[in-house]
Amino acid sequence: MAESADHALALLTELDGTGRVIAGGTDLMLDQRVGNPRVLVDISRLPEWRSIEHRGDRIRVGALCTHNDLATSALLQERAVALVRAAAAVGSPQIRMVATVGGNVVNALPAADTAIALAALGATAEVRSAAGTREVDLLSLYAGVGKSTIDPTREILTGFSFPIPGGSGFKRLARRKALALPVLNVAAAVWMDDGLACSDVRISIGPVAPAPWRALEAEHVLRGSVLTRETISRAAHTAMATAVCRDSIRACSLYRQSMVQVLVRRALLQALEGGCDE
Amino acid sequence: MNRQTAHLRVNGRVYELEVDSGATLLDTLREDLGLTGTKRGCSEGECGACTVLVDGVTVNSCLYPTMKASGHDILTVEGLGTMENLHPLQEAFLRGGAVQCGFCTPGMLLAAKALLDGNPNPTEDEIRLAISGNLCRCTGYAKIVSAVQDAARTMADGGSVGAHVPPLNVVEPVTVRGPAASAGGVGANVPRLEGKAKVLGAARFADDLSFPGMVHGKVLRSPHPHALIRKIDVSRAVALPGVAAVVTAADIPGRNAFGILIKDQPFLAADKVRFVGEAIAAVAAESGEIARRACSLIEVEYELLPAVFDPIEAMTPTAPQLFAKGNISAHRHIERGQVTAVLAQAAVVISETFQTQLVEHAYIEPEAGVAVPDTGGITAHVVSQCVHYHRSDLAAMLGWPVGRVRVVQTTVGGAFGGKIDLSLHPFIVLLAAKTGRPVKMVYTREESITATTKRHPFLIDMTFAADREGTLDAAMTRVIGDTGAYASYGPAVVTRAAATAFGPYHIPHVRVDTYAVHTNNPIAGAMRGFGVPQMATAHEQLMDMLAERVGLSPIEVRRRNGFAPGRALAPTGDIRDGLGYLETLERAAFGLHPSVGGDGADPQVLPLRGERL
Ligand code: FES
Ligand code: FES
Numbered sequence: 001m002a003e004s005a006d007h008a009l010a011l012l013t014e015l016d017g018t019g020r021v022i023a024g025g026t027d028l029m030l031d032q033r034v035g036n037p038r039v040l041v042d043i044s045r046l047p048e049w050r051s052i053e054h055r056g057d058r059i060r061v062g063a064l065c066t067h068n069d070l071a072t073s074a075l076l077q078e079r080a081v082a083l084v085r086a087a088a089a090v091g092s093p094q095i096r097m098v099a100t101v102g103g104n105v106v107n108a109l110p111a112a113d114t115a116i117a118l119a120a121l122g123a124t125a126e127v128r129s130a131a132g133t134r135e136v137d138l139l140s141l142y143a144g145v146g147k148s149t150i151d152p153t154r155e156i157l158t159g160f161s162f163p164i165p166g167g168s169g170f171k172r173l174a175r176r177k178a179l180a181l182p183v184l185n186v187a188a189a190v191w192m193d194d195g196l197a198c199s200d201v202r203i204s205i206g207p208v209a210p211a212p213w214r215a216l217e218a219e220h221v222l223r224g225s226v227l228t229r230e231t232i233s234r235a236a237h238t239a240m241a242t243a244v245c246r247d248s249i250r251a252c253s254l255y256r257q258s259m260v261q262v263l264v265r266r267a268l269l270q271a272l273e274g275g276c277d278e
Numbered sequence: 279m280n281r282q283t284a285h286l287r288v289n290g291r292v293y294e295l296e297v298d299s300g301a302t303l304l305d306t307l308r309e310d311l312g313l314t315g316t317k318r319g320c321s322e323g324e325c326g327a328c329t330v331l332v333d334g335v336t337v338n339s340c341l342y343p344t345m346k347a348s349g350h351d352i353l354t355v356e357g358l359g360t361m362e363n364l365h366p367l368q369e370a371f372l373r374g375g376a377v378q379c380g381f382c383t384p385g386m387l388l389a390a391k392a393l394l395d396g397n398p399n400p401t402e403d404e405i406r407l408a409i410s411g412n413l414c415r416c417t418g419y420a421k422i423v424s425a426v427q428d429a430a431r432t433m434a435d436g437g438s439v440g441a442h443v444p445p446l447n448v449v450e451p452v453t454v455r456g457p458a459a460s461a462g463g464v465g466a467n468v469p470r471l472e473g474k475a476k477v478l479g480a481a482r483f484a485d486d487l488s489f490p491g492m493v494h495g496k497v498l499r500s501p502h503p504h505a506l507i508r509k510i511d512v513s514r515a516v517a518l519p520g521v522a523a524v525v526t527a528a529d530i531p532g533r534n535a536f537g538i539l540i541k542d543q544p545f546l547a548a549d550k551v552r553f554v555g556e557a558i559a560a561v562a563a564e565s566g567e568i569a570r571r572a573c574s575l576i577e578v579e580y581e582l583l584p585a586v587f588d589p590i591e592a593m594t595p596t597a598p599q600l601f602a603k604g605n606i607s608a609h610r611h612i613e614r615g616q617v618t619a620v621l622a623q624a625a626v627v628i629s630e631t632f633q634t635q636l637v638e639h640a641y642i643e644p645e646a647g648v649a650v651p652d653t654g655g656i657t658a659h660v661v662s663q664c665v666h667y668h669r670s671d672l673a674a675m676l677g678w679p680v681g682r683v684r685v686v687q688t689t690v691g692g693a694f695g696g697k698i699d700l701s702l703h704p705f706i707v708l709l710a711a712k713t714g715r716p717v718k719m720v721y722t723r724e725e726s727i728t729a730t731t732k733r734h735p736f737l738i739d740m741t742f743a744a745d746r747e748g749t750l751d752a753a754m755t756r757v758i759g760d761t762g763a764y765a766s767y768g769p770a771v772v773t774r775a776a777a778t779a780f781g782p783y784h785i786p787h788v789r790v791d792t793y794a795v796h797t798n799n800p801i802a803g804a805m806r807g808f809g810v811p812q813m814a815t816a817h818e819q820l821m822d823m824l825a826e827r828v829g830l831s832p833i834e835v836r837r838r839n840g841f842a843p844g845r846a847l848a849p850t851g852d853i854r855d856g857l858g859y860l861e862t863l864e865r866a867a868f869g870l871h872p873s874v875g876g877d878g879a880d881p882q883v884l885p886l887r888g889e890r891l
Contacts, residue, residue, distance in 0.1 A: 001345060022343065026323055029341045032300050033321075039280060040299055042346055092411025093389070094338045095323055178410035179324055 001042045005049070005128070005158075011041045012154055013130050021152045023064055024099040026091070027107050038153070044100070049158050052076060060161045063102025063126075067091070070101060070114065081270070082168035082187045086117035089172045092179050102157045105141060108148040110207035111182050117170050119204035119212035120187035121162035129155040142211030165189040169270025171263040175250070182206070183251040186263040188271045190227065198222050203235075203264060208243055208256075215239040218264065227272055236265035284348040288313065289357025297344045304328045304339040307354060314486035315355040315384050315479020317691070319413075319642040320723040326412030327642050329385035330354050336392045336411070355384035355479030358391065367391060368477035370429035371422070372469050378416035380476030381483065381643040381691030386412045390426045399430055415642055415692045472689065484646035484661050484688040485720045492648065493522045495709050495719035496569035497702070498559040498576050499729065500551035503798035504585035504598060507549055507558070507578060514575040515561060520568040523712045524576070526559045530708065532677030536700055538667055542601065543764035543801075545675055545704040551580075552600050552763035553798050555728035560705040562717045585798040589737065589760040592797045600763065600796040607761055608769035608794040610776040612849045615787030620752035624743035628823050632740070632816040636760070637733035639805055643691020645730065646720040649706035655682035656710050662687040663698045671700060672707050683707070695804035699731050699766055731766050731803030734759040734794075736775070736812040742820050743787075748828040748835045752787035753780050755816070759802070759809065761794040766803030768794035775809035777850045781817040782859040783839040788849050833867045 002008035012019050022028050022040040032038075043049070043064065050064040052073050059079060061070070070076055070087035077084050090096055090104070090113050104112045105125070115138070123138045127150055138160065143149045150157055168189040174180040186205050193199040201222045203215040218239035225231050245256035286293045288311060297306055304321075307313045307330070319327035321340045328340040331353040359365035367387050370376070377383050386409060393400055393408035400408070405426045406419070414422060475481040512524045527534055527548035534548060535541040547558050559576050563569035584598045591597050592605040599605060621627060647660025655678075662668055665685040673683040690697060702719045709717040721729070736759050743752040757775055761768030772792040779790045792809075825835035840860050846853040 001348070025343055025346065026338070026341045029300075029302060029343065030322060040343065040345075042343070044346060091323065092326065092338075093408060094326060094329055094336045094411040095341075097335045098337050098342065179413075 002046060005046060005156075008041055008043050008046065008156060009128065009130050012156075015039055015041070015153070017153045019153060021156055023103050024066065025103075026095050026099040027103060043156060049102075054079075055161070058161050058163050060159055061101060062159045063105075063157045064100050067096035067099050067101065067104075067114065068093075071096060079164050080117075080121060080162070080168055080189075082117040082120055082170040082189060082267075083114060085170035086113040086172075086185070086187060089113050089170075089174075089182070089185070101160070105138070105160075106148045106150055106152065106157050108142055108144070108146050108211075110145060110210055110212070111185060112206070113170075113172065113182065113185055116185050116204050116206045116212045117168075117187040118160055118162065119214065120189045120202045121165060121168060122189070122200075122202050123160040123162040125160055126158045127155050128158050133158075135161075139211055139214075145210045163191065165271070166192040167271040167273075169267040169272075171267045171270065173259055173263060181250065184256055184259050184263055186260070186267045188264065188267040190222070190268070190271050197224060197226050199224075203239060203267070205239070205243060205260060205264070207248075208245055208260075213243070215242065215264065217242045222268075227268070229269075232265055232268045232272075235268065236261045239264040282345055284344050286344070286347060286352060287350065288352045289354060299343075299345060301344045302340055303330065303332075303337075303342040303344050303347050303352070306344040307339060307352075313354050313356050313479075314482075317381055317384055317483070317643070318485065318720075319381065319644065319691075322723065324413070325382070325642055326385045326389065326409075327382055329388045329412060331388055331392055334392060334395060336389050338411070353388065353391075355387055355477075358387060359478065361474070361478065361480075364474070364477065365391070366432040367394070367426070367429040370425040370432060371477050372473045374421050374425035374428055375470070376417060376421040376425035377470060377473050377476050379641070379643070379690060379692045380473070380481055381641075382412060382414040382416075383476050384479045386414065386422060387477065390429070393426070394430055394433065398434060400426070402427070413642060415640060415694070476689075481689045483643055483691055484648065484659060485643075487648050487659055487688070488718070489648060489650055489716035492716040492718050493562040493564060493709075493713060494566040494569050495560055495562045495702070495705055495717050496566060496573050497557045497705055497719075497725070497729075498561070498573040498578070499725075500547065500554060500556040500558055500578075500580075502551060502580055502582060503554050503587075504583040504600070505551050505580040506583060507547060507551065508581055509577075509579040510559065511577040512559060514577070515559075515572040518563075518568065518572045518575060520564040521572045522562040522564070522715060523709055524559060524561050524572065525705075525708050525712055529712065530675055533674045536671040536675070536704070537765055538664070538699065538767060539769050540607070540765040541671075542607075543766075545700075545708070552796075553800055555725075555800065556763065557705065557729070560709055562709040562713055562715070566720075587797050587799055589758045589793075589795040589797050592795050593758070593793070598798075600798070605796040606793055607765045607796055608772055610773050610790070610792045612776055612779075612788065612790040614849070615752070617752050617754050617787045617789040620787045621741065621743045621754070624751060625746045626744045626748075626824065626827055627741065628744075628820055628827060629739070629741040630816070630820060630823070632736070632738040632819065634736045634738070634812045634815055636735045636800070636802065637805060638727055639692070639694040639696035639730075639732075640727075641692030641694060641696060644721040644723055644726040645697070645701040646718075647688070647702055647706050648716055648718040649703075649710035650716040651710050651714050655684065656707055657684040657686060658703060658707055659686045659688050660703055660706070661690050661693070661697045661701075662703075663690070663693050663695070667698075668700055668703055672703060675704055675708065676711055694806050695767075695808070696730055698804045699801075701730050728800070731801045731805075732762070733805035734761060734768065734771050734802040734809065734812065736809070738812070738816040740779075740816045740820055742824055744824055744828065746828060748824055748830050748838055750783055750785045750824075750839050753785045754789040755779050755791070757790075757792040757813070759792065759794050759812075760797050760799055762797060762799040762801040764796075764801045765794065766801050767808070768802060771802070771804070771809040773809075775813050777848065778810045779813055779817070779849050781814060782841045783817065783821070783836075784841060784845045784847050785839075786847055790849050833863065836863055
């Protein structure tokens, strides 16, 4: 049990590759059973990495925030609804109480809901090690399915930061409302200029690629234009046309692909209309 | 793994103990503190049976490191209420029939408690969300939701109503329906006899038992669907410190074959494996972990055989054969009247093919049991739906007279037909016989899914012939049930399927052929309804198609053909008693459309084209 950030890093250094960071542990405890169990350095009780703060025109989210923290945050509800919805969709109440947003990203699974939302929000990640802190683009943390560029035996993901969007949305398709991995999840965030045109937009989709997949061409359709139902539909269609979906046990590629259009449209509408459900 | 000291406050009591740094709170509660009210259903955060409260918050204790709980307040079901003073939630669950097998109940109660602590007057949606991480396979949730509402009301009225709940084993009417009910007789609403133990977490399921000197068992399973076993070398496993015994087919003193209808399955495969997950060897060791490691040290040499997974292909002579007698385990044929002639002349003929899927029972309690040697015999405390059958096959395995084996059914956490067959019973009994020590085994969720029986997937071709008014005259069907590697209940399932092939409809001319066919798929056995639900998917859809074809409502076409006194010819013959079909249909119609259904309704008011029953 680490007592402070420095203590956690000191423990990792001392264990020299044989220790491993644990936060919520809802995924890690499963891995521990197979493979070689390692000494766990528990960072989950460090308050400095569990806050959600407004900083200028950005929001910073500590990596140790649980899914429940995000799902019930008034600040996020007001400024980054996509992250609220994504966090509320994960697992079950029991999982959300324990599992952290940092863990959801470090686990690097392509359908991780909060990672999809953070990618749309254009988040950067802070990574600390004995050598210091580095700030990197969220998507650069992905090295493959289930593989992160963060070395959990030496580094700690401490938080995320993203520019406050004009609006954001998150939509998810799964077989059940609880305890089901998504067939598809889509997050969208839009930033407006003074003339109500869209100055920037990000759309991210999972599980399509090993990392959250940005629908760049669909974004291109919207950037610089005024968002209307018509432009949104066009962007949604473009997203569908450019997404390369795969077959999996949860859904066939054809179904996934057609749902891309539906979910992208709904996520964008939610981003515009602020939390409305279709 | 290194040991650390944990300080836990559980149900108000303080404990200081040494645990592995990777131990889960569930392990610690159950194994170190003996608090077995918290259940293990999956170990993966999926079922919620292990739910406890840490500082008032619900967590899955199977994923929660004990060290993380150190210094914090933990509430388990044992801390919720007592025999004399139940918590209002426990009373409401008991009163409202929200407890069936009781395996999900402790977790469910704690999830509900966390909700009510923060929100004393929740809506139905809030309750459903709060228990969305807790699976129940028995109750269908409706009664659980209303029990939580009931408890919320009681608590708002000022807390406990302990006096309303009768003490254990005393039957007292709660809701009174008529004079007989008031005397506690037929029609009385009585609390479940063992319910109180279940809401208290005191009911003893098989995994809750432990005996002095007990060792733990694990099974080595085949990774191949179809292969010959060339050689089994257990020497490295036997040599592993902590291993008490290793058994293979060679250690079976009696008959190495079991099965409730046909003795076609070996307890431990001797020369051939027929599905992925078939047991080859079993190990007993001082800990489950050592037993697991020992299993991985057993060397098995296989010669792979071509496998067959499609039952249609399996019926052809060129397909890989699972048994010398061929792949057809059972065939039932029923024929009455002139089916071919009637079909040739019928005004309406409808023919379709239906495919139903394999279904896992998914009871929340995985298989578990302990076999305890005693003077002259062995007693197995184990999950079971069939103690007498289990006992006779287990005695035959040992070559013992039946009287030396006792099978005691523990409280069972859901079965649905899946615990009729033997699962881990032979392994613990054989290992207990060999070691002379109590042997416990608990299947993991993966093992439970891989190795135990399923519902038969059916491929059904069915044809109906009727006149223009929609009255059935003839029907024929061919059904292929994939019974997997061994017969289990397959022959009985296809017998029932044949007998109920066309449901509750009067049909004079019939031809039925049903088959149970072996493939290298998982074994299919008994599951709720025994082949009848599969047949219903076919005949009910055909009825709807017939209605559409002749322009009747789905209800009317059933009225015309449904069993009624003097008109109830099933494939197996005339049914004379207990015909409630038409009354049931009228009630269902009334439930669907109160304005038009019910007695005396004009059938033509129910066109409902395209609407399915
Ligand atoms: S969720 Fe913990 S045992 Fe199933
Ligand atoms: S009563 Fe819920 S699983 Fe049996």
